[in-house]
Amino acid sequence: AQRVTQPEKLLSVFKGAPVELKCNYSYSGSPELFWYVQYSRQRLQLLLRHISRESIKGFTADLNKGETSFHLKKPFAQEEDSAMYYCALGYSSASKIIFGSGTRLSIRP
Amino acid sequence: EPEVTQTPSHQVTQMGQEVILRCVPISNHLYFYWYRQILGQKVEFLVSFYNNEISEKSEIFDDQFSVERPDGSNFTLKIRSTKLEDSAMYFCASSVMGVTNEKLFFGSGTQLSVL
Numbered sequence: 001a002q003r004v005t006q007p008e009k010l011l012s013v014f015k016g017a018p019v020e021l022k023c024n025y026s027y028s029g030s031p032e033l034f035w036y037v038q039y040s041r042q043r044l045q046l047l048l049r050h051i052s053r054e055s056i057k058g059f060t061a062d063l064n065k066g067e068t069s070f071h072l073k074k075p076f077a078q079e080e081d082s083a084m085y086y087c088a089l090g091y092s093s094a095s096k097i098i099f100g101s102g103t104r105l106s107i108r109p
Numbered sequence: 110e111p112e113v114t115q116t117p118s119h120q121v122t123q124m125g126q127e128v129i130l131r132c133v134p135i136s137n138h139l140y141f142y143w144y145r146q147i148l149g150q151k152v153e154f155l156v157s158f159y160n161n162e163i164s165e166k167s168e169i170f171d172d173q174f175s176v177e178r179p180d181g182s183n184f185t186l187k188i189r190s191t192k193l194e195d196s197a198m199y200f201c202a203s204s205v206m207g208v209t210n211e212k213l214f215f216g217s218g219t220q221l222s223v224l
Binding site for chain 2: 034036043044045046049086095096097098099100101102
């Protein structure tokens with residue numbers, strides 16, 4: 001069955017420290033992976049997707065099919081990065097995406 | 110940037126009552142979705158809708174749930190007879206094309222409380 005796993009409910013790091021939010025997925029087909037973010041009192045919004053291979057707000061994520069992972073990384077955390085981050089899996093044959101349980105990132109000054 | 114709008118922002122209802130949650134997707138989008146998030150739990154897929162019919166639905170989306178696009182702008186989720194466990198934040202989303210090609214634009218949600 002398709003599944004997205006985010007093992008950390010909460011990740012707390014100091015400003016300027018590197019950040020890595022973990023995501024593993026389970027899907028036998030060709031996956032579409034996304035990171036969505038929800039800042040305090042704002043709506044859920046797309047941060048980045050693997051197909052674009054882009055860096056948004058300093059964040060990058062590399063799809064590792066061998067490890068079935070799509071970890072989100074940023075070399076130097078900023079206070080404004082504090083938010084809830086959701087990894088998501090889209091199916092190539094279905095019109096839906098499923099979300100992981102989310103990781104709350106807290107950046108300490 | 111255009112936004113998906115949802116009304117009401119909060120809805121309180123008695124168990125067994127019918128509720129209709131309303132959404133206005135972005136005007137040129139073709140795919141519409143409902144998700145829900147029970148407090149402290151993950152965002153769960155309910156249903157996707159394209160070309161005036163359901164494309165995909167989850168096991169949560171049973172006979173108590175229905176969706177409709179009654180006119181060219183609104184997209185509604187109806188829960189026929191609410192249960193306590195239906196209490197959750199309900200998110201509407203839309204995309205130009207299917208999720209595998211385009212990002213989802215989410216509304217700000219309707220908090221449903223069933224008493």
